[in-house]
Amino acid sequence: MNEYILQTNALTKRYGNFAAVSNVSLNIRKGAIYGLVGRNGAGKTTFMKMICSLAAPTQGSFTLCGETYPKLSGARAKVGNLIEEPGIYANLSAYDNLRAQAMLCGKDDPAKIRQLLEIIGLSKAGKKHAGKFSLGMRQRLGIGLALIGDPEMLVLDEPINGLDPAGVAEIRETLLHLNQERGITVLISSHILGELSKLCTDYGFLDRGELIREITQEGLLAECTESVRVQVNDTGAAQAALNRIGIMLIKAEDNGILRVSECTERTDEITEALVRSGVRVFEIAKQGTDLEGYYLNMLGGKEQAS
């Protein structure tokens, strides 16, 4: 049995000469929460649109829920999506919007719709037209629409945009619940990288339409682990001095820089050991990074994630 719910093979989308997505080959495990990270225009939305049959790939192919593009008739029903703005009928209530979507999926069950309204926190919206909803309510309704067909996979493009902190936390809890309790795989993009890091098990980094890195949460944690950066005049002597006090995880970099990845709380001992050995210390600093820092470092640290 295939362990991946989505596999893309050199997926490409061009508009004229502009490649919005270029040769993206990625794999999403069943049950994963896959974070798609990239700045505006990196190709995240276009990639998601192709997966959700809203845009046709120019080249490449993909396999979704065991079916290969373009024959996705069964797979489509197994994927719920919220791409860009939620698609909702402005003149209908939240209940009626969910009902319209449930009819499409052939799952028009009023009890289930009411249960879903509870899950997305819109049970008290009553007959209010969705066109008069706040941004947060619209986002929650969009997630509800994506969930109505009991999908195996959710594709969510910026689902927490415009939500207040409480709303963001609610959505996070809902997604984690759906992932852990129902085993729903989630492909999610967001500009709020801190929030993604609380959710995701895997990450894919897109830049200018290309997939520049794929990494698991474990791999990311390993790369983002706290370290002590020391700049000295003699890296060989410094390494020997640190080894003598039991510090072995040391990596030498350019320009006399050593990166110490253990005992990072013992900066005073590190400094003392180096000075006693006659090593001149120019700079010593604790370093650690989060997803955002990792992402910015990967892009060269010059441009901010917009």
Next chain:
Amino acid sequence: MKNLIRQTIFVMRKKTSTYVIPAILFCFAMLSCYIEAGSQSIETTDLHCYFTYVFGSCIGVAMLLCAIGSVLFLRTDLNDGFIKNIAGSTGTKMQYYLPKLLVLAGYDFLLLCSLAAGALLGSLLFLNGLEAFDLPAFLAYFGAVWLLLTAFSVLISFLVFSIRSGSAPMAFAVVLGSGMFYNLFYGILTMLLAKAEIEFDFSKVSLTMKMVMLDPSAGNSAMLSACVLAFCYILVFGYLARLTLVKKDIA
């Protein structure tokens, strides 16, 4: 397809315009009967029945309202972005388009029924009721007009799917439905052809003119030619609309 038809009807039932447009047509037909009773422009002894006469004379308005209704109906999914949810649930673009067309044809039928109801009530209240009414001839006329109106809706669907803007298809539809397009476009063409000493009656191939000029008492051959024209329009513009849908990504 069954699911999409159910969903489309459900959403349509919730739209105010679904009720307002047939109601306007109903009132207009009744008003026409009232005006007719005042002016007495046709003889009661004429072969024409007042009901059929009023029904036929209101087809132009029905066409205009059909144009407006079709644009409002077809743009619902596009305006609100719900098409993104639908596209994720339907297999092909044709599976999206075909149910929409079927429901639209049903809506056109409803429009003609409300026109017939208004004309009937008006005739009964203000005119001579159903005197000289020829049911088989009227049904043949009703069927031909329904087919022409459906073909007109297919033409409108092509406009709606090919123009991304929300207001432009409505403007085009009104220009088409009001007969302005025929007067302008075919008028210019006729003038140009006349200069080349070629005579051609464009009203024979114009869907809108065919609808307006079709005589309720015309024989079977006239009804048949109207149906053939309607089928041609449905095939050509249905194909073009499908092609446009398939080619375009969903925004």
